[in-house]
Amino acid sequence: MKKIVITSFMLAAVLMLVxxxxxxxKLEKQAGMEExxxxxxxxxxxxxxxFYRAKGSGKSPDIATAKKIALNNAKxxxxxxxxxxxxxxxxxxxNQRSVADAQDFExxxxxxxxxxxxxxxxxxxxxxxxxxxxxxxYEYWVAIxxxxxxxLDGINNSISKNQKLAIDYDKKKFEEIYNQEMQxxxxxx
Numbered sequence: 001m002k003k004i005v006i007t008s009f010m011l012a013a014v015l016m017l018v019x020x021x022x023x024x025x026k027l028e029k030q031a032g033m034e035e036x037x038x039x040x041x042x043x044x045x046x047x048x049x050x051f052y053r054a055k056g057s058g059k060s061p062d063i064a065t066a067k068k069i070a071l072n073n074a075k076x077x078x079x080x081x082x083x084x085x086x087x088x089x090x091x092x093x094x095n096q097r098s099v100a101d102a103q104d105f106e107x108x109x110x111x112x113x114x115x116x117x118x119x120x121x122x123x124x125x126x127x128x129x130x131x132x133x134x135x136x137x138y139e140y141w142v143a144i145x146x147x148x149x150x151x152l153d154g155i156n157n158s159i160s161k162n163q164k165l166a167i168d169y170d171k172k173k174f175e176e177i178y179n180q181e182m183q184x185x186x187x188x189x
Contacts, residue, residue, distance in 0.1 A: 038055075039055075040129075041055070049179070049182040050147065051146065052078050052081055052151070054144060055141060055142065055144070056073030057073065057139060057142075058071075059140075066140040067142070070141060071144070074142050074143070075144065079118075082146070082151060083113070085181050085182070085185070086110070089181050090113075091106070092177050096177070097170060105168050108162070108165055109159075112158050116151065116158055119154060120150055123146075126143070127145050128142070148182055155174075
């Protein structure tokens with residue numbers, strides 16, 4: 001009896017090894033999945049040290065509405081990217097300089113940069129677009145960009161008009177930190 005239990009156990013173990021050790025299986029075949037390439041996803045559509053770039057898509061039975069949705073989605077994405085970069089730059093800038101009231105400076109500076117970003121997003125450049133149709137529904141993809149220099153110039157111009165911020169603002173130092181962040185973005189690709 002003991003021999004039968006041991007033999008059964010060994011046989012089960014061998015069967016498990018044989019069925020589970022068939023070597024690596026491709027995920028695609030195993031799960032029945034297929035890789036899909038997104039439109040406008042090449043390197044030329046990614047942010048670099050000169051431009052912020054983003055893409056968005058929109059679906060609608062109306063082409064114009066699909067385009068508006070896609071453009072709004074792309075603008076929201078690029079605004080988020082710019083704002084997070086500016087937040088990092090502002091934090092680093094405040095930490096590297098002795099600013100009188102750092103928290104107040106940061107708050108006002110971020111508010112000012114949000115205004116600049118919103119102004120710049122009016123004039124984004126469309127660098128790619130694709131339109132698809134399936135069952136009376138249009139799907140529109142758009143890639144946009146805005147120049148790093150345009151954002152920086154907008155910030156500099158706005159700060160020069162704000163005396164309180166201008167007192168604690170070192171243009172060269174800010175640009176240096178800003179360029180470092182843009183370089184990091186380039187290297188992350």
